[in-house]
Amino acid sequence: MRKLLKVLFTVLLFMNICGCHGSLGAQVFAIPEAFDENRSYEISFWAKNDTNINQVNVYKKAISDFEEIYPFIKVNLKLYTDYSRIYNDVITNISTNTTPNVCISYPDHIATYKTGVNTVVALDELIEDGKYGLGGSDVKFDGPKKNEMVEAFLDECIIDEQHYALPFMRSSEALYINKTYVEKLGYEIPDVLTWDYIFEVSEAALAKDEDGNYLVNGQKIMIPFIYKSTDNMMISMLKQLDAPYSKEDGTIEIFSDTTRDILKQISKHAESGAFSTFKISSYPANFLNAGQCIFAIDSTAGATWMGSNAPLLDISEEQLVDFETIVKPIPQFDQKNIRMISQGPSLCIFNKADPQEVLASWLFTQFLISNSVQVGYAMTEGYVPVTLKAQNSAEYLDYLSKAGSDNKTYYQIKIDASKLLVDNIDNTFITPVFNGSASLRDAAGSLVENTCKSARRGETINDAYFDSLFEKVTSLYHLDQVQSIESDKDLGPLPTTAKILLGTLLVSWILLAIYGYREWRKQKTQ
Amino acid sequence: MKKLLTITVMVLMLLGLCACNKKPEETPTPEPAPAPAAFDPSAKSEGVMTYSEFAAANLGDEVVIEGFVQGAQSYWQGAKFYVADPDGAYFVYCDGKGEDINISEEDYAKIVASTDYKEGWKGICDGTKVQVKGVKAEWSGEVEVSEATVTILDSEKWVAEAEDVTALLGTDALIEKMNKKVKFSDMTVEASKDADGNDVAFLYNWDGSGEPGSDLYFNVSANGTTYNFVVESYLCYDGSDVYEAVEALNIGDKLDLEGFLYWYNGANPHITSITVK
Numbered sequence: 001m002r003k004l005l006k007v008l009f010t011v012l013l014f015m016n017i018c019g020c021h022g023s024l025g026a027q028v029f030a031i032p033e034a035f036d037e038n039r040s041y042e043i044s045f046w047a048k049n050d051t052n053i054n055q056v057n058v059y060k061k062a063i064s065d066f067e068e069i070y071p072f073i074k075v076n077l078k079l080y081t082d083y084s085r086i087y088n089d090v091i092t093n094i095s096t097n098t099t100p101n102v103c104i105s106y107p108d109h110i111a112t113y114k115t116g117v118n119t120v121v122a123l124d125e126l127i128e129d130g131k132y133g134l135g136g137s138d139v140k141f142d143g144p145k146k147n148e149m150v151e152a153f154l155d156e157c158i159i160d161e162q163h164y165a166l167p168f169m170r171s172s173e174a175l176y177i178n179k180t181y182v183e184k185l186g187y188e189i190p191d192v193l194t195w196d197y198i199f200e201v202s203e204a205a206l207a208k209d210e211d212g213n214y215l216v217n218g219q220k221i222m223i224p225f226i227y228k229s230t231d232n233m234m235i236s237m238l239k240q241l242d243a244p245y246s247k248e249d250g251t252i253e254i255f256s257d258t259t260r261d262i263l264k265q266i267s268k269h270a271e272s273g274a275f276s277t278f279k280i281s282s283y284p285a286n287f288l289n290a291g292q293c294i295f296a297i298d299s300t301a302g303a304t305w306m307g308s309n310a311p312l313l314d315i316s317e318e319q320l321v322d323f324e325t326i327v328k329p330i331p332q333f334d335q336k337n338i339r340m341i342s343q344g345p346s347l348c349i350f351n352k353a354d355p356q357e358v359l360a361s362w363l364f365t366q367f368l369i370s371n372s373v374q375v376g377y378a379m380t381e382g383y384v385p386v387t388l389k390a391q392n393s394a395e396y397l398d399y400l401s402k403a404g405s406d407n408k409t410y411y412q413i414k415i416d417a418s419k420l421l422v423d424n425i426d427n428t429f430i431t432p433v434f435n436g437s438a439s440l441r442d443a444a445g446s447l448v449e450n451t452c453k454s455a456r457r458g459e460t461i462n463d464a465y466f467d468s469l470f471e472k473v474t475s476l477y478h479l480d481q482v483q484s485i486e487s488d489k490d491l492g493p494l495p496t497t498a499k500i501l502l503g504t505l506l507v508s509w510i511l512l513a514i515y516g517y518r519e520w521r522k523q524k525t526q
Numbered sequence: 527m528k529k530l531l532t533i534t535v536m537v538l539m540l541l542g543l544c545a546c547n548k549k550p551e552e553t554p555t556p557e558p559a560p561a562p563a564a565f566d567p568s569a570k571s572e573g574v575m576t577y578s579e580f581a582a583a584n585l586g587d588e589v590v591i592e593g594f595v596q597g598a599q600s601y602w603q604g605a606k607f608y609v610a611d612p613d614g615a616y617f618v619y620c621d622g623k624g625e626d627i628n629i630s631e632e633d634y635a636k637i638v639a640s641t642d643y644k645e646g647w648k649g650i651c652d653g654t655k656v657q658v659k660g661v662k663a664e665w666s667g668e669v670e671v672s673e674a675t676v677t678i679l680d681s682e683k684w685v686a687e688a689e690d691v692t693a694l695l696g697t698d699a700l701i702e703k704m705n706k707k708v709k710f711s712d713m714t715v716e717a718s719k720d721a722d723g724n725d726v727a728f729l730y731n732w733d734g735s736g737e738p739g740s741d742l743y744f745n746v747s748a749n750g751t752t753y754n755f756v757v758e759s760y761l762c763y764d765g766s767d768v769y770e771a772v773e774a775l776n777i778g779d780k781l782d783l784e785g786f787l788y789w790y791n792g793a794n795p796h797i798t799s800i801t802v803k
Contacts, residue, residue, distance in 0.1 A: 053721045053735040079737050084603065279621070282666040286791060315791050453673065455662070456586055 031129055032355050035138065038495030041073045041360040043101035046089070048345055052312075054380040062373045066364055069140050070390055073360050083109070083345075087438075094119055099350035101361040102368075107157060107430075107436040110164050110348050115435050121349040123163040126362050134366065141372045148389040156430050158348055164363055165346035168388035169377055170423045171264045171301040172428060173232055173330050176284075178294045178414070180323040181205070181216050192335040195265070195326055197235070198295055202274035221292045225275045226284040228298040228348060228454075231445030232341050237262050239341075239429055243358070245444075250434040253478050254444060255470045261464070263451045267461040270452035274422045279449055280456075281455045282363060286314050297330055299343070300382030304415035311409045311414075311512045327416040329424065340421075342428035344383065375399070379409060382417030384425075391422065436482030443477040553663030559686060561656040566749050567594065568612050571657065582718075589671060591616055592657045594684040595637045596707055597786055598649040599760040599797065605629050605676075606760070607637065607649075608705060608786045609656065610686040617670040618658050628675040634676055649761050650798060653683035668789040688784045696751050700793055708787045708795065712803075713746035715779040727775040739764040742772045746781065755783065758800065760798040771800040772801035 010171035044064070049055035056079060063075045078100070080086045087109045092448035093099045094116050105113070114120045129147055131138040135145030146154075146268040150167070155164035175193065182189055185204050190197070202224035207215045207493070227233045234254075238245045241262075244253030270276035278284065284296035285305040296306065304312045326368065329338050347368060349361045375381060377398055385391050403415035431437065450469055455461055474480050570576065574592045575583070583589055593616060604627055605620040620628045636653040660674035685760035688709040694700040695710070711773035720734045728744035730736030742757040762768045775781075785797035 049735055051731055051733065051735050053731075056735045057721060079740075081731070081736070081740070142619070267535045280663070280665075286666065319791070453661075457588075 019294050023386060027351075027353070028118050029355055029358050031125060031132065031352050032359055035132065035359050036144045036356050036362075037070075038074065039126070039356075041357055042076065043073065043357065043361050043364060044078065044102040045157060045364065046078045046080060046086055046103045048083055048086060048104045052304075052380055054298045055377060058373065058376040058380060061376065062368060064087045065372065066141075066367045069367075070360070070363065073364065075364055080104075082370070087112075087129075101350060101357065102365050103348055104168060104345045104350050104488065105165065106343075106344060106438070107159060107165060108441060109161050110346070111433045111435050111437060113350075114159065114164060118351050118464050120352050121358055121362075122166050123157075123166065123349070123362075127163060127166075128198045132359060132362065139363065139366065141367060141370055142348060144387040144389040145364045147361065148387050149369075150386055150388060150425065151393070152342070152425060152428065153386045156342060159433050160405045165348040166369060168345045168347045168368060169301075169374075169383040170342060170344040170421065171299050171381075171383050172342060172385055172424070173229070173236070173297055174300045174303065174382070174420055175330050176288060176296045176298065176303075176306040177326050177328060178288060178291070178323045179326045181291070181294045182484070184216055189326065190335070191328070192338060193331045195331045195333060198331045199269050199274065200299040202269060202295065203272060206272060206274055209377045216294075217291045219292060221287075221290075223273065223276045223281055223287055223293050224295070225269070225295040226281060226287055226293050227275070228276065228278045228296075228302070230279070230446070230448035231276050231441045232343075233297070234259070234444040234448050235431055235441070236341055237333070238331060240327065240337075240339045246432050246434075246437065246440055248432045248434070250432075250436060250482055252440060254440065254447075257473070259447065262460060263447060263466065266448060267451050267455040271455040271461075273456075275452070277449060277452055280452060283314060285310070288325075289313065289321070290315055290319045291323060300384075300417035300421055301344070302413060303382035303414040304326070304380075307413045309411070310406050311411050325413055327413060327420055329420060330429075337480045338424060338427040340424055340428055342425075342430050357505065362395060371395070378418065382414050382421070384418055406487070434482075436479070439482065440479060443473045443479060446477070560745070563601070565682040565684075571679075574657065576703040577616075579610060580616070580662070581614065585662055585664050585669075587662050589662045590657065590659045591671060592655065592670050593684070594653040594655050595651040596653065597796075598634070598638045598651055599758065600649065600673050601627075601631050601634050602760060605634050607651070608707070610667040610705075610707060611684075611703070615686070615703075615707070615786075617659070617668060617705045617786075618656075618660070618674045618676070618763055619663075619665075619670050619672045620674045620676060621672060628673075630656050632675070633678060637670060637676075643730070655679040655681035655683070655713075667792065671693065691787070692748055695748055695753060695793075700787070701789070703787050704789050707784070709782065709784045710746070710748070710795070713748050713781045715775050715777050715781065715785060716747045716752045717777050718743065725777060727777050727779070728772050738773075742769065744772055745773060753793070755785070755795050755797050757798075758788075761786075761796055762798055766795060768799050771802065772797075775800075775802070778784050 033192060047059050056477055062495060063077055067073065083106060086104065090099060090103060090113060094113065127133050129136055134143060153167040153170050157163050157167060175275055178191060179189060182201060185201060186418055187201050203214050205222060205224040209215055213220060216222065238258065241258055243258035246252055246254065266275060282292060284298050285302065287293035288296040288306060289308065289310060304310060305314065308320060310323050329340055332338055347365050349358060349365055352358050364429050368389055371390045371393050374387055375386035375393060375396045378385045385396060400415055400419065402410040404410060404412035447469065451461065527708045570592050574590050580589055580591055593611040596608045598609050600606035607618050609616045609618055620707045637656060638651055657677045657800050658671050658674050659677055663670055663672040686707045688707045689703065690711055691700060691703050692710045694703065715727050718729050720726045720729060728742050730738065730740040730742065732743050739759060743754060745752050745754055747794040757769055757772050781803040782801040783797050785795045786797045788794050788796045
């Protein structure tokens with residue numbers, strides 16, 4: 001009986017110690033002295049593509065080429081077409097310790113992944129390592145050195161002052177314009193469009209004939225201006241106005257008067273029908289290509305879907321309208337100070353118990369930023385390589401120089417979209433990354449979507465509306481629970497459960513002390 | 527004393543462990559069921575539109591409909607499901623994220639009859655009656671009730687019979703059947719081209735860029751015209767009978783198919799069952 005009690009006691013004691021804590025987490029990764037090549041490795045790579053078979057083929061070729069160089073490393077590819085799905089699956093697998101080895105991610109998502117203990121590998125030491133780092137002596141392929149990375153893109157992977165990812169590809173947003181229709185409406189297109197300009201032309205495009213057909217296209221449908229990503233829209237407009245969004249420490253600042261002013265402006269044009277969004281109306285490219293949209297804002301990585309001659313089409317040939325497409329930066333408040341978002345996939349490495357396995361993952365990650373993969377993937381869409389080594393390579397320069405020579409690999413609009421980013425790298429920006437920044441981004445889009453829906457329904461858009469909207473969005477996206485790192489807010493009283501737990505522990509220790517004292521007294525008296 | 531102390535400490539520790547647990551939610555007391563009435567699947571509550579009234583409403587109008595859930599896609603970034611009554615059919619979209627979705631995951635599970643999350647999604651439903659308030663909207667040609675708020679009604683269930691629309695393929699009349707449960711008879715599997723230009727019976731994703739678990743696209747023909755159909759993986763997931771049946775298709779197979787007549791820039795049937803002849 002006594003033994004049984006002892007065992008039970010020990011088990012309970014252990015459970016009490018561990019019970020209220022999360023997983024203890026993996027050991028901090030340390031670079032092995034040497035990579036053990038006398039064994040085999042199997043690593044998993046979760047990759048995202050834009051529902052584009054050419055991108056899948058680039059991944060497959062990359063794996064095949066890598067396995068030829070390192071025949072003892074097998075890479076298993078898992079394909080996704082949606083960042084949210086990857087994020088969801090990674091979160092699920094963190095709790096079961098079954099994360100992939102290498103994963104395409106957004107820095108916002110990595111900020112959440114790394115709230116686990118040593119879940120994501122910090123890459124700074126690996127990047128600098130003389131043997132296995134970027135350009136390291138024992139790396140068996142011609143990868144980029146650190147100074148051959150685009151510094152701005154590499155810096156985007158810094159979270160809490162360390163690199164938790166390598167950039168894989170970069171894109172931005174572009175304004176795809178039906179030039180034919182803008183000129184038909186009597187406007188000239190400037191090099192850089194303003195928001196006022198784009199809304200003015202959009203309103204002008206709503207004129208109809210007596211049969212209810214739009215004059216500009218002779219059709220019953222015309223949505224002059226469609227924005228694909230409304231979170232980017234709000235974020236970009238705030239950035240261009242140098243208005244608050246969030247701070248590096250996680251302080252939320254989006255609910256400002258400037259945000260109200262932006263939403264008021266958008267609501268007017270949503271109400272008139274001059275402006276809509278992807279969520280409300282569908283893909284901008286489909287409307288643009290059917291001659292039912294004049295200004296379409298979408299990722300540069302969506303360029304292969306844009307225009308009468310687009311290599312990828314989502315509408316039937318009969319719906320396609322012939323027009324001239326041009327690519328410009330997204331509209332600006334200040335034409336002399338262009339600001340456009342930098343986005344695109346990055347690569348993070350998940351920590352494992354075996355440091356050799358992590359090193360194998362790192363070598364594969366490095367391979368994904370070598371020239372053959374970078375140039376190959378960049379050619380599939382309006383992406384830009386993340387290394388200067390690839391950007392300046394003869395192969396990539398040759399690719400850019402052949403713009404317009406066909407409507408497939410060298411599709412003019414796709415290459416124009418890539419050039420737009422290459423020419424504006426210094427004008428790109430990112431938003432602060434912290435645990436909760438992904439929710440804030442969703443909230444930014446939700447503000448625009450909700451305002452547009454309300455305006456279309458004829459609801460009154462005024463300060464009372466925004467008070468209510470801000471409160472609703474704050475609650476839905478739990479923005480009131482995002483704690484800034486340096487927050488000195490009063491956390492309030494302890495929850496009841498915590499009080500009970502602490503009380504239990506206290507009583508346990510007191511009883512243990514009494515027991516110990518009695519034993520000591522007993523031994524002393526004997 | 528030693529035993530007493532040990533047992534006391536153990537009891538206290540157990541209490542401590544329990545304190546870490548979430549308080550179980552209280553189960554609301556069910557209200558007494560109303561007296562049974564004669565079942566009429568066309569009957570509507572007061573203030574609810576008939577299908578004709580819904581069809582006549584303008585895009586952007588607020589609408590209230592009632593019907594029986596015939597199929598449901600997985601609960602992911604919104605809830606999407608197919609509703610019908612004897613007069614017509616609706617596609618309902620509760621858009622949003624997390625708590626922004628106007629139907630809880632628990633309530634959603636109640637309208638999905640044959641879902642097993644562990645095995646994958648098989649969202650074929652057995653006709654739970656719901657009332658849906660929302661806005662009539664159109665997305666790439668698909669007319670839907672968006673921004674929907676859903677109430678599950680206490681009613682007998684009703685499942686629609688699939689209507690054979692093979693003769694309407696390629697005609698303007700097909701759009702009148704949008705969202706209905708439909709069937710296509712004596713169709714022939716035609717080749718699709720994979721990434722290497724090979725003839726195959728189906729593709730994972732529209733261009734072959736997917737893998738098992740992705741949507742399945744395949745071509746079928748009737749009367750010399752070829753149409754592209756899809757097994758929507760959020761409706762019938764990898765492992766469902768129809769998903770496996772499509773993966774086993776051969777070019778030239780003769781089929782009867784059943785599904786929901788979804789619309790995406792044209793007819794885009796979401797196939798839920800296949801019979802190879």
